[in-house]
Amino acid sequence: MTQINQTAQAFQVPFIDVTSDEAIFEGEGWDAVVVIAPTLADIKQDEINLLASHASQIDQRVGNTATLLLAPGLAGGRLIISPVADADNTYNDVRIFAKAAREGIAIAKAAGATKPLLVVPAVSDTRYQHAQQVAALACGQELWQPLEAREAKSLTPSLAAIGLLNSASHSMLINAAESGRVLARDLCGTEPERMSAMGFAKYCVDAFADSDIAISVIDQVEQLHTDYPLLSAVGRSSFGVERHHPRVVKLEYIGEGTITKTLFFAGKGVVYDTGGADIKVAGSMAGMSRDKGGAAAVAGLMKALSIIKPKGIKVVAELGLVRNSIGSDAFVTDEIISSHAGMRVRIGNTDAEGRLVLADLLSHLRVQAQREVNPQLFSVATLTGHVVRAYGGYPALVENDEAKKQGVALLLAQTGELWGEPFEVSRLRPEDFEKVADKNGVADVVSSNNGPSSITARGHQYPAAFLINASGLGQTSLPFTHIDIAGSAVEGDPLYGKPTANPLVTLLQVAVL
Structure with missing residues (x-):
């Protein structure tokens, strides 16, 4: 395989299926938790929900704009809440999850995380049935850098991997x-x-x-x-x-x-x-x-x-x-x-x-x-x-x-x-x-x-x-x-x-x- 192809494919950030909620905690190998959800009430993990709810009482940005919270005990001590705006609007589609994911992963990257865990709670609206996969692909779009820049600056992927919480089979499709x-x-x-x-x-x-x-x-x-x-x-x-x-x-x-x-x-x-x-x-x-x-x-x-x-x-x-x-x-x-x-x-x-x-x-x-x-x-x-x-x-x-x-x-x-x-x-x-x-x-x-x-x-x-x-x-x-x-x-x-x-x-x- 030539160096050109290695340059192209080596820049891809791999996605990994994660099936246990235990992954959100410190010591499980991940260094940030990035939550993409329409409301704080949609977050299923009690530890994340409680921390986010308390934070929202002293910072009104939490749940309204993408925010990084200090989270002792969670992966990397970083919790990023990136809300999905206006999910009840009947004219919206799943791209609102993509937008929130890009904002969240950008914060994780800027904060120094290299192995963030992406959490996208399931919602009942059928418009959003593929929200987790769409959010993951949006992270790939956000992280890609032009080939010329990668070569001129010897760039490497800024993240080592992205975990997909509560996913048992999505990573193969997403990685492909x-x-x-x-x-x-x-x-x-x-x-x-x-x-x-x-x-x-x-x-x-x-x-x-x-x-x-x-x-x-x-x-x-x-x-x-x-x-x-x-x-x-x-x-x-x-x-x-x-x-x-x-x-x-x-x-x-x-x-x-x-x-x-x-x-x-x-x-x-x-x-x-x-x-x-x-x-x-x-x-x-x-x-x-x-x-x-x-x-x-x-x-x-x-x-x-x-x-x-x-x-x-x-x-x-x-x-x-x-x-x-x-x-x-x-x-x-x-x-x-x-x-x-x-x-x-x-x-x-x-x-x-x-x-x-x-x-x-x-x-x-x-x-x-x-x-x-x-x-x-x-x-x-x-x-x-x-x-x-x-x-x-x-x-x-x-x-x-x-x-x-x-x-x-x-x-x-x-x-x-x-x-x-x-x-x-x-x-x-x-x-x-x-x-x-x-x-x-x-x-x-x-x-x-x-x-x-x-x-x-x-x-x-x-x-x-x-x-x-x-x-x-x-x-x-x-x-x-x-x-x-x-x-x-x-x-x-x-x-x-x-x-x-x-x-x-x-x-x-x-x-x-």
Whole structure:
């Protein structure tokens, strides 16, 4: 295993199941108790409840804001109460537990704890049935540091482990999901030279060494031009610089036993998006090294699957890695390029490059899916500014008719709500297919209009219609769901915020159901 992969995986803080309340006491190996609860009355351990109740009588912050208490006799002498705000509000979801957990674990870290014990009392509200797991994953999100910072400063994880009190089986899922999320954050958040198409592919190869994931990388120029013509058009100007050459990473997981369903994922991995000939202006190019969040999330999903090893399922992924460069050989608007599916695509805007990459990937997956058991296809991409304009930080689900009949988006939305990754469900309309029809009949389909998606009506829905037509899916009965994560791939600052790996956890849950 290479040093790169060791750097990535060594930064993960492990979670450990703890089944006895005795762990809260001094001498049990933990050095802080972090309680995440809606009210002090929800705390089940008498020792913690009594101490917190007494403290609240002299400090009104206790139970209202995250607070560190001196706690002789408890683990490390530290008790951190991080309240879950407004849990009775019917509009809230389990993310309020995530927020409280991040505040609590940040205090534990600042206080010098290295092995905190996380206590999340069970509550009766079904919205919060996975509160402990969501809180634990939120701690992982809080503690992650960018790969460049880890290397430049020789950073090591600030915590040795996090205990999960009253958990007998959660740690395996959480550790697997977090391992995938570490990989996804590294892939998405690292700068464009280190995580070029070549670097991204190499990072994946290292990450899946000695795993159950079969991995191959297409890097031959002639094969890329022949098998991925739309992707190659996006990267045409990058072929002049060897280190910027595109890559396609193929990943496959086959579980033990009889296969009952097969999932196919196409991940958009535009490692840097200048906009191409339709160049991004007025500072809007900043942050465009994060336009690979879809491919990163899919890679992370495969990493998690390689650890959990679910039976009876096959998962296939293709990641399209390409730099949308500017140059004398760049593709331009008005060109007509045949896709892998043989559809003649008129280019409407070179900054609508992600759908071109996905169309070729989906076409390859379509061919394979027609031979597999119970197939479902997905595309995952930071695709449009419109989804951010429409839904803010929520990703959109746009499904074809067959997926709608099977309830794919509904299942994803219900699952995401319970795991802290809520979606908005959109639907395709006839106008979306009309939008991508070539009006003079020269081409089979038009990639986009010539304006930004953020000011285009139905700007995140109609790209799904393009994907269906350009990939050849429209000529099949295969279920297909497009997931636009442009608003949720990073948190906070959209340019330089911490990557979220969204929607890895939801996809993992749906995969193993």
